[in-house]
């Protein structure tokens with residue numbers, strides 16, 4: 001008989017400010033999914049961008065999770081301390097002959113000549129793929145490093161968004177894994193960290209849906225199993241605006257003054273279709289009625305009633 005693998009979920013916040021309503025929603029869904037299957041939760045601070053993140057924000061985040069009742073079993077080291085580990089995985093790519101240095105500047109990459117997709121992202125056209133050693137030396141500056149991608153479709157069943165697929169060669173191009181300043185990029189760090197922590201399910205905001213195939217490709221190269229994915233909808237203000245860290249009145253610093261954690265959790269659960277009426281509820285109680293089938297995939301408009309009440 002196949003051994004049943006224990007579920008391991010994760011929170012992977014970026015400590016660059018106070019959690020806002022959208023972050024709380026994604027964290028709640030990750031927690032509910034794992035806990036409703038008696039799974040474990042892992043916390044990891046994604047602080048690769050040391051300019052924007054801080055240990056103080058990370059501490060506040062831990063306190064906010066505690067206030068919400070979103071418990072976790074272990075915290076893995078923050079990404080800013082993991083450079084030497086990421087080096088090891090970088091060398092795996094190097095040994096496979098998949099890396100090459102890229103000297104393109106930001107403005108070259110974003111120039112009108114670069115092929116752009118309808119969602120505004122660009123496809124790297126492979127400019128530096130076949131430079132000769134002499135051409136590389138002539139730049140006299142440290143390069144970023146890209147991993148070659150192949151012409152292959154990556155597909156998976158997202159628990160909320162359904163079937164999703166992407167051809168990395170056509171829709172992304174060779175990916176940067178390490179920047180010219182030596183900092184590893186999100187896609188590599190998250191793949192290594194989730195893989196090493198034994199994460200079996202990734203639950204996060206819909207804005208990261210197209211990152212999943214990128215991470216699946218790296219998982220395969222590093223020998224990690226693929227986790228399952230659930231990309232939860234974005235929360236929108238009544239006027240259709242996406243909520244962001246700029247909505248200061250919707251960050252937890254403000255929300256905590258106006259409502260209790262069960263009130264906030266009940267509001268989110270009602271907005272996404274998990275509860276049929278808006279009532280205070282604890283994460284534990286909610287985990288008993290949680291089901292992905294009840295969670296809608298499209299954006300969630302917070303109606304005027306909710307908007308005024310939060």
Ligand code: GLU
Nearest residue numbers: 012013014046190204208
């Ligand atoms: N650190 C990312 C964020 O806060 C989430 C990354 C992930 O869940 O993979 O938006």
